[in-house]
Amino acid sequence: MADKINRVVLAYSGGLDTSVILKWLQTEYQCEVVTFTADLGQGEELEPARKKAELMGVKPEHIFIDDLREEFVRNYVFPMMRANAHYEGLYLLGTSIARPLIAKRQIEIARQVGADAVSHGATGKGNDQVRFELGYYALQPDIKVIAPWREWDLTSRTALIDFAEKNQIPVPKDKRGESPFSTDANLLHTSSEGKVLEDPWEEVPDYVFSRTVSPEDASDQPEIVTIDFERGDGVAINGEGMSPATLLAKLNDLGRAHGIGRLDLVENRFVGMKSRGMYETPGGTIYAAAHRAVEQITLDRGAAHLKDELMPRYAELIYNGFWFAPEREMLQAAIDHSQEKVTGTVRLKLYKGGVHVIGRKSPFSLYSEKVVTFEDDQGAYDQRDAAGFIKLNALRLRLLGRRDR
Numbered sequence: 001m002a003d004k005i006n007r008v009v010l011a012y013s014g015g016l017d018t019s020v021i022l023k024w025l026q027t028e029y030q031c032e033v034v035t036f037t038a039d040l041g042q043g044e045e046l047e048p049a050r051k052k053a054e055l056m057g058v059k060p061e062h063i064f065i066d067d068l069r070e071e072f073v074r075n076y077v078f079p080m081m082r083a084n085a086h087y088e089g090l091y092l093l094g095t096s097i098a099r100p101l102i103a104k105r106q107i108e109i110a111r112q113v114g115a116d117a118v119s120h121g122a123t124g125k126g127n128d129q130v131r132f133e134l135g136y137y138a139l140q141p142d143i144k145v146i147a148p149w150r151e152w153d154l155t156s157r158t159a160l161i162d163f164a165e166k167n168q169i170p171v172p173k174d175k176r177g178e179s180p181f182s183t184d185a186n187l188l189h190t191s192s193e194g195k196v197l198e199d200p201w202e203e204v205p206d207y208v209f210s211r212t213v214s215p216e217d218a219s220d221q222p223e224i225v226t227i228d229f230e231r232g233d234g235v236a237i238n239g240e241g242m243s244p245a246t247l248l249a250k251l252n253d254l255g256r257a258h259g260i261g262r263l264d265l266v267e268n269r270f271v272g273m274k275s276r277g278m279y280e281t282p283g284g285t286i287y288a289a290a291h292r293a294v295e296q297i298t299l300d301r302g303a304a305h306l307k308d309e310l311m312p313r314y315a316e317l318i319y320n321g322f323w324f325a326p327e328r329e330m331l332q333a334a335i336d337h338s339q340e341k342v343t344g345t346v347r348l349k350l351y352k353g354g355v356h357v358i359g360r361k362s363p364f365s366l367y368s369e370k371v372v373t374f375e376d377d378q379g380a381y382d383q384r385d386a387a388g389f390i391k392l393n394a395l396r397l398r399l400l401g402r403r404d405r
Contacts (some may be wrong), residue, residue: 009109107143131320227348298342
């Protein structure tokens with residue numbers, strides 16, 4: 001600890017880990033701690049975090065609990081969804097996309113209260129330490145960052161509990177046993193990893209799932225829903241206008257009931273190792289399918305295919321923590337430009353874990369039944385033109401063939 005820290009803003013959940021971190025910062029750095037708890041729609045009661053922070057000596061005016069649900073969906077989830085972003089082709093980036101918003105708000109609070117450092121509870125093996133800290137440094141280049149898991153000697157759950165007991169930090173009964181897995185949740189998803197999930201050959205136990213019913217136990221009756229889009233963003237479900245967070249919450253309810261959005265994934269972490277996680281993204285899975293469907297009739301082929309080429313790079317930037325990097329912003333500008341005419345309605349059937357697009361329409365549709373029909377197109381398309389088109393495209397192949405024969 002070469003630098004003296006006077007005040008630090010801690011990303012604080014009120015759970016065992018961050019409560020231990022709070023006390024550790026107070027004792028190890030002899031500094032004042034400001035707590036920040038973000039409501040991102042994780043579905044937990046957040047007021048106990050306030051009471052616990054007060055109990056541990058944090059001043060009431062230095063306890064921040066912010067409802068960021070609308071900002072989260074409007075300014076982070078929806079822009080990501082415009083890109084159809086899936087990391088490694090499958091993961092809808094539910095944890096990754098939440099970190100830049102938390103980092104941004106931490107830096108804003110640090111400026112507000114005159115703090116000279118920020119702190120987080122991410123471990124030294126994971127991606128989140130990178131995501132938080134890249135965000136901090138992008139927004140406040142000279143900020144000091146304290147990452148306790150990279151500094152302290154509390155290397156086990158038993159050590160954390162012992163520290164908590166020695167410092168009169170309440171430890172819930174369900175935290176005293178060895179945790180079977182760890183979870184992270186927000187309005188977009190719930191992720192679970194570690195312990196019972198570490199063997200990629202073993203099936204995920206039923207008790208791990210919290211956001212969805214089993215597809216086998218879902219309703220035997222399919223449900224038909226419509227989603228309206230304007231300029232690439234969802235604005236209504238079944239014709240009822242909704243705010244971004246309300247819309248995603250409604251889709252979560254629909255996805256939960258029909259067992260939609262489960263993903264068992266072995267992914268490549270940015271820090272170099274592979275990890276196995278189970279993700280539940282019920283509303284996001286429905287939304288992503290619907291967005292693709294409205295793009296199918298409104299995006300030109302060239303724009304659509306270019307977007308698909310850009311998407312893996314864009315998704316990787318978010319996964320690795322480069323939300324505030326200029327290359328992500330450049331890609332976002334191109335993606336957002338492509339969405340100017342992505343307006344329309346998609347009809348979907350939800351059934352036993354599946355999302356099935358069964359209809360789409362748009363005032364800006366490029367689909368022409370008159371041109372594509374197998375019946376008489378009344379001169380809309382001259383089939384004889386195809387012969388020249390094919391010959392021109394075949395020219396280089398014919399030249400190659402003559403040479404190599």
